[in-house]
Amino acid sequence: MAVLNGDMISCEWVAAKDVPGLIDQIAAPLVDRDIPFAATFGNHDISQTCSTSAMFERMATIKGKNN
Secondary structure (H helix, E strand, C coil): CEEEECCCCCHHHCCHHHHHHHHHHHHHHHHHCCCCEEEECCHHHCCCCCCHHHHHHHHHHCCCCCC
C-alpha cells in the first residue's frame, strides 16, 4: 500500500472542474500497477475552488485494473 502525503494539489491555482483529472494523474502510476493507496491531505489541498472532500470522493471511485 502506498500513502500519498499531503499537498498533492496546490488548490489556490486549480478550478474545481480540474480536480478529477489531476487526481487521476496522481493516482495513475498506482492504478496501473494495482497498488492500493490512501492519502493524507495538507493545507494546500483546500481552497475556495477545490477541497479535500472532492479529492477524496474522486479517489474513492478509482479502481485498479483487476477491480
